[in-house]
Amino acid sequence: MLAETICCAVSAAGLAAAAATAYRRRFLAATRVAAYALVPLGLVLTGAVEWLAGTAFSPVAWAGFGLLGAAWLLLAGARAVERRRGRRIPGAERPDPPAVGTARPAPAAGRSRTDGRAPADDFGEIEAILKKHGI
Structure with missing residues (x-):
């Protein structure tokens, strides 16, 4: 109450x-x-x-909570040992590592953007905006 x-x-x-x-x-x-x-x-x-x-x-309920905690600790400990040993855990897929010696293609000289425009084009746009606002 x-x-x-x-x-x-x-x-x-x-x-x-x-x-x-x-x-x-x-x-x-x-x-x-x-x-x-x-x-x-x-x-x-x-x-x-x-x-x-x-x-x-209830002491019975506390004993149950203690057993649940012990089970959780055992599962977490077993998982940590599996990870340390490097074994694969069932259901956990790991991506394959990249092959040695493979590299990304280098971007063309002066073209660091993904849309193909040169970085100098950006400054032209910025200058136009500044001129528009009288700066």
Whole structure:
């Protein structure tokens, strides 16, 4: 009962903060604050708070969380060892390395752009814009 009261008070305070933010014409931020403020109220209405309170004080639940953590550590450790040894991990495709001695074709002299224009053409455009504005 206490947890539900606290969640409702947090939601009410959050909605008040959202209203104050909206009053300052920061509607996007107010929407975000309102969304976060409605989460505790939603948890109360779905019964998740009661479940969470029952789980937090259950030794069986904590043993289950410990086993899940141990399983995660074992999987992460096995993956790290596989990576260190250089074995391929099933489902993880690696691209083939480029062949030795292959190089990109060099661009034509004075043509460093991909559209084929010389870099000097850019300065002409810039000069035209500056002249247009009287600079």
